[in-house]
Amino acid sequence: MLSVIIPTDGVERTAVATLAALVPGAAAGVIREVLLVERTNTDVMERVADVAGCRFLRFEGSRAAALAAGAKQARSPWLMFLHPGAVLDTGWIEETTQFIQIVAASGKDRAGIFRYARSPYTDPGLRDGFKFVARMVAGPSAEQGLLIAREHYERLGGYRPDARRSEARLLRRLGRSSRTMLRSRIMVA
Numbered sequence: 001m002l003s004v005i006i007p008t009d010g011v012e013r014t015a016v017a018t019l020a021a022l023v024p025g026a027a028a029g030v031i032r033e034v035l036l037v038e039r040t041n042t043d044v045m046e047r048v049a050d051v052a053g054c055r056f057l058r059f060e061g062s063r064a065a066a067l068a069a070g071a072k073q074a075r076s077p078w079l080m081f082l083h084p085g086a087v088l089d090t091g092w093i094e095e096t097t098q099f100i101q102i103v104a105a106s107g108k109d110r111a112g113i114f115r116y117a118r119s120p121y122t123d124p125g126l127r128d129g130f131k132f133v134a135r136m137v138a139g140p141s142a143e144q145g146l147l148i149a150r151e152h153y154e155r156l157g158g159y160r161p162d163a164r165r166s167e168a169r170l171l172r173r174l175g176r177s178s179r180t181m182l183r184s185r186i187m188v189a
Contacts, residue, residue, distance in 0.1 A: 001100065002147075003033050003074035005081050007066040010040035012048055014085035019052050021087040028093050032076045037066040064166030068159040071150075079153055081146045085188055088114065088145075092184040096147060099182065103149065111179045112147035113171075114186035143188045146171070152178075 004022060008015050015036065025031040034054040038045040039061070049056035057073055059066045071079055078100055082088075092114070103110045156173045159166045171179070 001029070001076060002031050002078045002080055002096070003035065003076035004031055005035045005037060005067060005070035005074060005079060006084055007037045007039060007063050007070065008045045008084050010038065010042040010044055011084060012044050015045060015048055016052075018082055018084055018086050019048070019054070024090070025093050025096070030093050030097055033074070035070045035073060037070040039063070039066050061161060062166070064159040064163065065161035067167070068161050071153060071158055074150070077150050079146075079148055079150055081148075082186075083143055083145070083188060086143065086145055087187045089117070089185045089187075092182075095182055095184045099147065099180065109149070109152040109155070109178050111149075111152065111174050112182045113179055114145045114147075114182050114184055116144050117185035117187045143186075145186050147182070148174075 002025075006015060006018060019034065022031060022034060026034075034052070035057055036045050036049045036054050037057045037059050039059055046056050046058075048054075055073070057070060059069045061069075067081055071081075080096075096112070099110075099112050156170060159170055163169055
């Protein structure tokens with residue numbers, strides 16, 4: 001049903017945190033595959049992918065190019081893009097399943113974005129305040145993840161490897177009318 005694409009940068013700790021949050025989704029049959037797209041020349045993430053049962057793709061280039069390469073390799077009709085270190089709330093499985101069913105039944109192009117939540121273990125800083133204001137003014141950020149049908153993703157042109165700020169551009173191309181802010185929260189390390 002769903003392919004999860006995570007662009008990694010050789011940092012095991014953040015990728016493992018995200019993978020651990022996805023385990024219940026795989027057990028419930030929501031996640032068909034997880035692709036770790038590695039942009040560095042270390043073997044750390046290849047070992048993590050092997051142990052976690054993920055597909056591994058080594059890719060040189062920008063984060064947007066890595067996301068595009070992962071989407072191209074994905075096998076499922078639905079794609080979920082997550083940054084390493086992103087941890088989803090426990091209710092994400094049920095909500096994601098309902099969202100996919102409702103969008104499929106409606107025939108309308110919609111994408112889901114998870115609600116941002118600051119980690120309760122970090123101290124709030126000035127940077128958090130700026131991010132909050134930016135989300136209020138400009139809309140969601142790429143850190144919040146993206147759940148989108150493959151067909152919709154391809155019609156929008158996907159992540160453009162050569163474009164600057166490609167993740168933000170895709171969110172803008174979605175527009176407010178074709179994106180849904182999901183109730184499930186995402187904490188980003």
